[in-house]
Amino acid sequence: xxxxxxxxxxxxxxxxxxxxxxxxxxxxxxxxxxxxxxxxxxxxxxxxxxxxxxxxxxxxxxxxxxxxxxxxxxxxxxxxxxxxxxxxxxxxxxxxxxxxxxxxxxxxxxxxxxxxxxxxxxxxxxxxxxxxxxxxxxxxxxxxxxxxxxxxxxxxxxxxxxxxxxxxxxxxxxxxxxxxxxxxxxxxxxxxxxxxxxxxxxxxxxxxxxxxxxxxxxxxxxxxxxxxxxxxxxxxxxxxxxxxxxxxxxxxxxxxxxxxxxxxxxxxxxxxxxxxxxxxxxxxxxxxxxxxxxxxxxxxxxxxxxxxxxxxxxxxxxxxxxxxxxxxxxxx
Numbered sequence: 001x002x003x004x005x006x007x008x009x010x011x012x013x014x015x016x017x018x019x020x021x022x023x024x025x026x027x028x029x030x031x032x033x034x035x036x037x038x039x040x041x042x043x044x045x046x047x048x049x050x051x052x053x054x055x056x057x058x059x060x061x062x063x064x065x066x067x068x069x070x071x072x073x074x075x076x077x078x079x080x081x082x083x084x085x086x087x088x089x090x091x092x093x094x095x096x097x098x099x100x101x102x103x104x105x106x107x108x109x110x111x112x113x114x115x116x117x118x119x120x121x122x123x124x125x126x127x128x129x130x131x132x133x134x135x136x137x138x139x140x141x142x143x144x145x146x147x148x149x150x151x152x153x154x155x156x157x158x159x160x161x162x163x164x165x166x167x168x169x170x171x172x173x174x175x176x177x178x179x180x181x182x183x184x185x186x187x188x189x190x191x192x193x194x195x196x197x198x199x200x201x202x203x204x205x206x207x208x209x210x211x212x213x214x215x216x217x218x219x220x221x222x223x224x225x226x227x228x229x230x231x232x233x234x235x236x237x238x239x240x241x242x243x244x245x246x247x248x249x250x251x252x253x254x255x256x257x258x259x260x261x262x263x264x265x266x267x268x269x270x271x272x273x274x275x276x277x278x279x280x281x282x283x284x285x286x287x288x289x290x291x292x293x294x295x296x297x298x299x300x301x302x303x304x305x306x307x308x309x310x311x312x313x314x315x316x317x318x319x320x321x322x323x324x325x326x327x328x329x330x331x332x
Contacts, residue, residue: 006030006236008254011243011267014042017258018226018237019071025233033235034249036242041223042258050295057219059291062312064090064203066222068210070136080225083216087311090212093179094307095318101179102306107208117176124170125204127154132209139202159198163191164323166200174318180204181322182314188286190330191323212311243267260285287329 008024010017013035024031039045043059050056066072067084091103104110107129111118128135134148135155146152158166163184167177183200184191206212215222227237243249246268257264261283269277302308316322 005250006032006252008032008256009034009249009252010256010258011249012036012042012258013040013223013227013237013239014258015044015223015226017042017256018223018230020256020258021235021237022075022226022230022233023071025230025235031230031235032250032252033230033237034241034243035237035239038240039220039223040227040237040239041220044219044223046218046220049293054295055218055220056293060219062212062214063219063222064206064210064212066215067213068132068136068206070133070140075226075229077222077225077229080228082222082225084213085216086211086213088309089306090207090310091179091183091312091314092304092307092310093175093182093314093316094302094304095174095178098175100304100306101175102310103179103183103204103207105208105211110208114171114176115173117171117173120170121176124158125201125208128201128205129208132205135205155198155201159201160195161197162194163187163196163200164319165192166197167319177319178316178322179314181319182316185314185316185322185326188326188329190327192327214311246271 007029008021008031010021010024010031010033013033017033018040021031021033033040037045045058046055047058048055049058063084066077066082086105089102089104092100093102094100102110102113104113107122107125111122114121131148131151134151138146138148138152139155161169163181167180167184171177171180180200181191183203184196185199186203187193187196187199189196203212230237244267246255249255255268257267259267261280265272265277265280269280272280299308302313307313316325
């Protein structure tokens with residue numbers, strides 16, 4: 001008689017939890033995913049948050065790695081309704097009294113728009129864009145001996161720098177410096193901190209290689225496609241089921257969590273090793289994010305056409321202003 005117990009249970013139906021479940025199901029394992037909310041997706045959800053007829057992404061809206069992820073590229077997401085939309089440019093970074101800096105998907109076009117800093121920008125990003133898949137294979141996965149050590153070293157030597165320091169080392173003019181530190185702001189750290197350049201290098205490289213697309217109809221379409229594909233493989237997703245203890249779950253060979261450290265402690269703390277439990281207890285959460293949703297009757301009247309064409313606009317000001325803003329948030 002077949003064993004009714006699933007091989008694995010995943011708690012949390014965010015993109016990482018669903019990716020883990022799909023990996024297990026493709027390997028022939030039975031898997032059940034439990035999600036506390038009414039809809040799967042975690043930070044990849046969409047809801048009608050303002051006026052009727054408007055759909056807003058609850059958290060993530062722009063998905064460079066939906067196009068660039070080595071894992072996602074193995075999934076038949078288009079067969080399940082995912083359509084990625086590429087804006088006219090991934091990013092614009094306006095500055096008072098100047099033309100905005102623009103990250104175009106084409107690297108040479110971006111460099112041409114950065115004046116005296118164009119050659120330095122191309123020198124910084126071209127080797128990374130050329131070897132983007134090898135780079136993603138090295139940094140998106142568990143720690144292990146590198147398979148492409150020279151690609152990883154070229155990235156790592158610059159990624160370990162503070163974003164402000166690298167920007168000053170490579171660029172002389174405000175636009176390139178502002179755009180680079182604006183991307184580095186996604187690290188949510190003071191930009192004088194080591195390794196903050198990594199965020200800008202990765203986002204810029206993926207932007208040139210794969211763009212910064214959004215999902216037609218909202219990010220929920222991506223989560224729904226992951227669920228539908230998992231179900232086509234025999235996996236099961238149970239929503240509106242908040243797990244508060246491991247004792248609530250049916251017996252299985254493995255339990256995986258797509259949750260925060262505090263949530264894992266609350267559910268499974270008494271069954272974790274002392275060392276791992278202590279690591280979770282000492283985890284330091286970063287600053288929160290404030291998000292404002294608008295229902296617009298017409299496009300935003302940007303003065304610069306590039307801002308009207310870009311899918312993302314960074315309103316951070318100059319490098320110095322971006323750095324001051326990040327430092328202020330970090331200080332509370």
